[in-house]
Each structure stands twice: as structure tokens, then as C-alpha cells.
Amino acid sequence: ILKEIPLQDVRNFCFIAHVDHGKSSLSSRILELTGNQGPEAQALAWKIAQGLAAGDAPVNPDAANREKIELLDSLAVEQQRGITVKASTATMLYQHDSAVGPRGTLLLNMYDTPGHVDFGREVIRSLCFVQGAVLLLDATQGIQAQTWSVYEKAQSLPHPPEILLALTKIDLENARPVHVALTACDWLNWDDPDTIIPTSARNRVGIQQVLDAVCAKVPSPTPIDDDNDTLRAQVVDSWYDSRGVNCLVQIVSGEMKESDRISIVGDNMAQALSYSVQEIGLLLPKACRTGTLQRGQMGYCRFGLRDPRQAMPGTMLILNKDCNKQLLLPSIPKETETRSVLYASVHPQDVSGFDDLCNAVNRLALNDTGLEVQKTSSVGGGEGGGPFLGPGLRVGFQGLLHVEVFQQRLQDEFGIEAIVTPPKVPYTITYLANKRSNLEESYTEVVEDLRNWPEPGVKVKIMEPIVDVRIIARVEDAGGVMDLVQRKRGTELRTKPIDEEKWLFTARVPWAEVAIDFHDQLKNITAGYGSLDTSEADPPLAEGALSKVDIMLNGEVVEPLAFVCHRDNAQGEARKVAQKLQGVLPRQQFVTAIQAKADGKIIASERIKAFRKDVLTKSGKTVGGGDQTRKMKLLEKQKKGKKRMQDSGKVKLSQAAFNSVISRAS
Known part of the structure; x- marks a missing residue:
């Protein structure tokens, strides 16, 4: 049929x-x-x-x-x-x-x-x-x-x-x-x-x-201009399962059959590797093998690919014998190309589980082409996590929900509880010409990793990504919504009634402010009735007075906990992060000093008291009797031991510690 x-x-x-x-x-x-x-x-x-x-x-x-x-x-x-x-x-x-x-x-x-x-x-x-x-x-x-x-x-x-x-x-x-x-x-x-x-x-x-x-x-598909029964199949999607890579294809012209030799080609029609079609069928949505696909039909095919990213959406499949022919190839808009807007580092709970984490993330990336994955170094205090987290993976995401889905899929499909650091947005930084720094000519770079943030005192111009925010909420929530937009440094706020019950709010807001917890706060303010949509603003960048806030534990910078915020809000947000870390970090045998530093100055500080053993009591009796000198020697010895532990001991970071940075504005 x-x-x-x-x-x-x-x-x-x-x-x-x-x-x-x-x-x-x-x-x-x-x-x-x-x-x-x-x-x-x-x-x-x-x-x-x-x-x-x-x-x-x-x-x-x-x-x-x-x-x-x-x-x-x-x-x-x-x-x-x-x-x-x-x-x-x-x-x-x-x-x-x-x-x-x-x-x-x-x-x-x-x-x-x-x-x-x-x-x-x-x-x-x-x-x-x-x-x-x-x-x-x-x-x-x-x-x-x-x-x-x-x-x-x-x-x-x-x-x-x-x-x-x-x-x-x-x-x-x-x-x-x-x-x-x-x-x-x-x-x-x-x-x-x-x-x-x-x-x-x-x-x-x-x-x-x-x-x-x-x-x-709904109209039927329009035939291609040079439709001459030559096979042209356009890749709609691709995914990975236990049998390998599957491609969902739409047959633009011609017919695809099992055992055909096909090639993946681009606009230049250059000779490409050939593959043998192993299986063809329709999705009902369960796979139903048919052995052939004809013009206008859409179905799956397997032909020996190892990575779905070899056949991204819009890629054309043709018969290998037609590679040298001049064929008209349809294309899809550039907007469909995946581009990460948030970056985070992913680490295992235990350093020994790094290889398992790499394998799991690579498997996920085969089914989620929106992920950008690369390994990070464990040396120093960069995104690799340094001595606090060890080696990790730097991953690009499409948004905060994408991060949560990624983390949940790691748990559901591979049983791995990974630690995901607070997502960061890319900043465009221009280093200005300055005789003091021996910089004769200005230059610009995109900073996605905060360890590349300029040092205090360097003359720079920082541009942050901006998005157009569209909010629909009830009339009674208008005051709370407008206050939220202003607190998130929103500009050009406009309102328009949709009907007697709902209003439309539009504004330009820094993407970093939206990515943190904007949606959660909106849901709290509107009792769950508010809805949010974002799109890239025009122009997409705006200059901002921004500062990088470093979090230090016992004097050592923990780079994955660092964040960027407006200079005027740095101290307030740093205090909130320090206070939240004080509540979630485990108590140690030594004092844990939590400090926040911005622009070369300490702007917030908290301490977690150490566990303390009563060294003056042994077997229910007071040591030394009434000898005060003996007691002071024991206390001084304990103090020196705590100091040595503080110098050599390391604080174990949990996911709750990084969530403190994400929810710092709450």
C-alpha cells in the first residue's frame, strides 16, 4: 500500500x-x-x-x-x-x-x-x-x-x-x-x-x-525542482541505541533500499565515504522494518555510523555513485544549529569514578547533540576543580533545565551521581591599550572559563550577553514581576494587557541573571501562573560593570564556586553564598574559613567551627587535677594539631555547595 x-x-x-x-x-x-x-x-x-x-x-x-x-x-x-x-x-x-x-x-x-x-x-x-x-x-x-x-x-x-x-x-x-x-x-x-x-x-x-x-x-510536500528519481534523503534527526546510530530521514526524491551504497555529502558535493544501508523502516512510533523508503516517506535507517554528529539535521544522503553529479540539495535555516549558552564542569563524587563518568557523558552526548563536551585539567584551581573536585568534564548546555535533565539522565540511565558546578555564561572582554601593562593595541576575547577572567587592575571593557524576556502573568502579580525584572537589572520594561486578567511584560535582561534562578523566582511570585520565554536580544551584548567573586576555603580559591555579578551587588551576593555554604558544608575536625574576594578585597567571611574533643577529661576524671599548667599544655597541643589539620585537610564539596551559588539571589 x-x-x-x-x-x-x-x-x-x-x-x-x-x-x-x-x-x-x-x-x-x-x-x-x-x-x-x-x-x-x-x-x-x-x-x-x-x-x-x-x-x-x-x-x-x-x-x-x-x-x-x-x-x-x-x-x-x-x-x-x-x-x-x-x-x-x-x-x-x-x-x-x-x-x-x-x-x-x-x-x-x-x-x-x-x-x-x-x-x-x-x-x-x-x-x-x-x-x-x-x-x-x-x-x-x-x-x-x-x-x-x-x-x-x-x-x-x-x-x-x-x-x-x-x-x-x-x-x-x-x-x-x-x-x-x-x-x-x-x-x-x-x-x-x-x-x-x-x-x-x-x-x-x-x-x-x-x-x-x-x-x-495542510498541503503536501513540494517536489524538488530537478526531481529525476535520483536518491536524495535529508536527515531529520539521529540518535544512538544498543544497535548503533539510527538516522531519521525524509526522502526528498528517489528511493532508498537496503544494501544501497550511500554517502553523506555537503554543499560542495565532494566525494565522501560510502556506507551500506543495513536496515530501513518506519516509526509507528515503534520501529517497523520495511526494507525501502520512497519519495515523501519518512523513516529510520541504519548504515554503520558510530556517532550521530556525523549526520546532523539537514545533512543529505545520496547514492555513492551520484557523488560527482551536480544535484540540487535542500537546506535548513542556520537557527537549527546547536549552540551552547551555558557552560558548567561535571565531576564524579569520587575521583576514581572519572572514567565511568567520561563513558556515561559520551554515551549521553550521542543522543543529545546539544551537549558540548571536553575534558578539563585536574592541575591547579581551574574548571578542573583542583584539589577540591579533581578532574572533570567541561560541558556546554542549552539552558538551566537542560542541565537538570542531563544530571537526572546520568542518575537514571547510568547510576552516577555527578557534581555539576554552577553554569556560567560567556563574556566578551576587550583588553584596552595601556602603557602600564605594555599593551600597545586593544584586543578582544570570549571568556567561557572564569579562570581566564582578567586580574584586578587591568583595564578592560566587559560585554555581557543580553536576552529579550517575555513574561505573561496575572494582573495582581504585576508589582512583583516588575520588581523582579528591576532586581535582575532589566531595562526597557514594557507592559501591555492581554485581557482583563493577564498582562504581557517585555524587557531586556542580562542572560546571567536569567540563567540563575529567574524562572523559579517568577513561579514563586506568581504562584505558578507566570510563564517565561527568552530570545536573543538585538544587539546581543551590552557593557556591564561586572566583578568576579572568588570563594576561598581556608585561604585556597575554589574556582568552580566563583561567579560573576554586578559590582554593586557583589558584597550582598557574596555574603549570601558564604552564609549558605556555612549551612551546607560538612563540619570538620578543623575550623573551615569561608571567604569571598572581589577586585582584590575580602568582601564576606564566615567560619564553620571544628569538632572539639574534651582533652581535659579522661575516663571521667579531670586531667592534671588542679594543675593549670598541665591543662594549658594539653589545650595548646590540641590547638597545634587542629592547625596542622587545617593546613593539610581538604573540605569535601557536595552538590548542595554549588546550589548555594545558583540560588544566591533567592
Whole structure:
């Protein structure tokens, strides 16, 4: 049947929305309706759909008939957190009147995308391979920050997909579908609110209507200009499993078969290594081996790659014999390229576990191409951790949630409790020409590792990354939100009412302030109702009066605990970090002195008292009787021993110590 479906009967679409607006739940119901979950589930879904069309009351599902979001959210961290981390896809067959082929059947390729801003590039990548996108709006919450963001991303593409609107969770008691639909029409410039489809994944309401709208309104893929049946397959995604690297590909032209010799090529069409195609199939979302993929189809293939980064999204696969031909190769926007915005060092709890940590992180990097991994030195006090943490890995992330997901996956999949230092943002520093420092000409460098921060007294110009922040919150939370933006050094703060209950806040805020705990504080201020979205500002950098704050334990600098903040806030934040460290660092047999230093001066200090043994009592009796000299000798001996331990002993750092730096503004 697949061979009889023409390109005109192919529909590529995705679901986009804010976090927790029901993308995975609705996707699972569509898989149920199209038969991808088995004939019994399909028969039940059609029976309920026909009953709803006839005016029957919605069926209240029991636990056995709940949405099976684990079909698409297969990672343990996705199921535990209830969020989508990585975009997933599924291919379906669906009979519809719009089909022009002899079978009257459409081939549907569906994407379920993440909703969190940290994984926004997954959304952009998915939008590049579809001709339609269903934008979901929670009927209880309405437009949120990411709703607007993903809508703008879709509209900004060179070939924007056809947008459909749907309301989710209309069965909840506090749902306001009419109000949300009218607000969406106003803010998204939507013409007709009657075209917004009301749905409830839990009660299976509106599932068939969404599917029929996709079939009728989403256009089929456009054939490539020089379509001459020459194989051109574009890589959509790649991942690693126990059998090796899998590539999700979209066949632009021609046909791919098992045992074909293919090559990975770029724009220059240079001769490349050839690989033998070992296995081909469709994702339903479970893998179903078919042995061939034709034009318009999307499926997986295995051909002996060892690293998914050899076939990044947008890469083209062609037959090896066609490498010297001049072929038109489609491309995807540069925005889909992964770029780290936060950097942190990762260390094992015990130095002996460093090799295991390296192997685990390398395995994770095979499935998460957003990670940038490199080893750090254990010598000195740099990002390697020095004597406090030992050797580690320097890792680039897409955001703070990405850091948390990475840490949880290490624990879930490999049983490794790693220590992740506070994430740091890159700074652009210009060293100014100065006769005293014998610098004749100014030069600029990007500092991602704080051990490369300029020494006090050196004349520099520091530029920090800036982001545009978009916040949607309730009217009663307006004062708290504006105060938060001001405390985070936000500028150009603007407000605009969305409706009688919610306001939109926009501002320019330093990325370092957002990356620390901005989202957590926003949730606390708004009782969980506020939503946040960020995007790169224009211009992306701004000059700042910044200082690096070093944390010292017993006079020794612990570089992984260092942080950068505004010069006026350095003392206050340093005191908070010192006080929090005093509460989380373990008590030792010696005094632990915690000091914070900025611009060459000590600006905060705390002490952790040592455990003390009563050396004046032995076997319940006082040593020396009434001889004061004997007592003083014992106390002096104990004092010298404590001093030696303080000089040679080391404080063990835990994850709680680094969390003290992350939450210093709380």
C-alpha cells in the first residue's frame, strides 16, 4: 500500500505549544485513532468518535484507557517530569476524501515537539520538515509565553507551515474555551474563532476533527525542482541505541533500499565515504522494518555510523555513485544549529569514578547533540576543580533545565551521581591599550572559563550577553514581576494587557541573571501562573560593570564556586553564598574559613567551627587535677594539631555547595 501512495497524499505536520498544553496527550490519541496502537484501541476510538458526533456524552476514561504519552515520551526523565525533551515522530495511514491516489489513503508524518524554551531548537528543526503545524492552546490558561514564541518561530521560517489552532483540556471545570479563543484571535491575528478546534485528549473529544483538518488544510510536500528519481534523503534527526546510530530521514526524491551504497555529502558535493544501508523502516512510533523508503516517506535507517554528529539535521544522503553529479540539495535555516549558552564542569563524587563518568557523558552526548563536551585539567584551581573536585568534564548546555535533565539522565540511565558546578555564561572582554601593562593595541576575547577572567587592575571593557524576556502573568502579580525584572537589572520594561486578567511584560535582561534562578523566582511570585520565554536580544551584548567573586576555603580559591555579578551587588551576593555554604558544608575536625574576594578585597567571611574533643577529661576524671599548667599544655597541643589539620585537610564539596551559588539571589 505504501508504494501506491503518491506525493500528493503525504501530509507532514507537528504539534507546537507551551509547556504542558497537551501535545503528547493529543498525539497519543491520534495514534490510537489511526490504528498505530492496535485494532482494539482503534475500534474503541472510532466508536467514541462516532458517538460524540451523534451527540452522546463524552466517555470518562478509566485508568486503562488513559493517554499513552509514553509512546512518544520514551525517556525516563520525560515520563518522570511530564515534559517532552526530544522531538519524536510517528508515521500513520488514514483514509480521507482529500486523497487522490487509488487507495484513498493519506500517509501522515506527525511530530511531537518539546514545549520548554531550552529545547526550542528541536521545535525549529521540526518546523523545517513539515508543511503544517497545529498550535495548541490550553483552555484553562490561554496564551502563554511559549505559545507566542513558537507561533513567531513558525511564521519567521522561509517557508512557513500552514497553522491550525486547537484548544485542549476543554473538559476541565475551569476551562474557558470561548474566552481563550477570542483572545487568541486578537493576539495572533486569527480571522475566525469558529475554526479553532476544541479538544479533550482525556475524553477523546475533537480528535477526529483535528485529524480531518490536517488532511484537508495542510498541503503536501513540494517536489524538488530537478526531481529525476535520483536518491536524495535529508536527515531529520539521529540518535544512538544498543544497535548503533539510527538516522531519521525524509526522502526528498528517489528511493532508498537496503544494501544501497550511500554517502553523506555537503554543499560542495565532494566525494565522501560510502556506507551500506543495513536496515530501513518506519516509526509507528515503534520501529517497523520495511526494507525501502520512497519519495515523501519518512523513516529510520541504519548504515554503520558510530556517532550521530556525523549526520546532523539537514545533512543529505545520496547514492555513492551520484557523488560527482551536480544535484540540487535542500537546506535548513542556520537557527537549527546547536549552540551552547551555558557552560558548567561535571565531576564524579569520587575521583576514581572519572572514567565511568567520561563513558556515561559520551554515551549521553550521542543522543543529545546539544551537549558540548571536553575534558578539563585536574592541575591547579581551574574548571578542573583542583584539589577540591579533581578532574572533570567541561560541558556546554542549552539552558538551566537542560542541565537538570542531563544530571537526572546520568542518575537514571547510568547510576552516577555527578557534581555539576554552577553554569556560567560567556563574556566578551576587550583588553584596552595601556602603557602600564605594555599593551600597545586593544584586543578582544570570549571568556567561557572564569579562570581566564582578567586580574584586578587591568583595564578592560566587559560585554555581557543580553536576552529579550517575555513574561505573561496575572494582573495582581504585576508589582512583583516588575520588581523582579528591576532586581535582575532589566531595562526597557514594557507592559501591555492581554485581557482583563493577564498582562504581557517585555524587557531586556542580562542572560546571567536569567540563567540563575529567574524562572523559579517568577513561579514563586506568581504562584505558578507566570510563564517565561527568552530570545536573543538585538544587539546581543551590552557593557556591564561586572566583578568576579572568588570563594576561598581556608585561604585556597575554589574556582568552580566563583561567579560573576554586578559590582554593586557583589558584597550582598557574596555574603549570601558564604552564609549558605556555612549551612551546607560538612563540619570538620578543623575550623573551615569561608571567604569571598572581589577586585582584590575580602568582601564576606564566615567560619564553620571544628569538632572539639574534651582533652581535659579522661575516663571521667579531670586531667592534671588542679594543675593549670598541665591543662594549658594539653589545650595548646590540641590547638597545634587542629592547625596542622587545617593546613593539610581538604573540605569535601557536595552538590548542595554549588546550589548555594545558583540560588544566591533567592
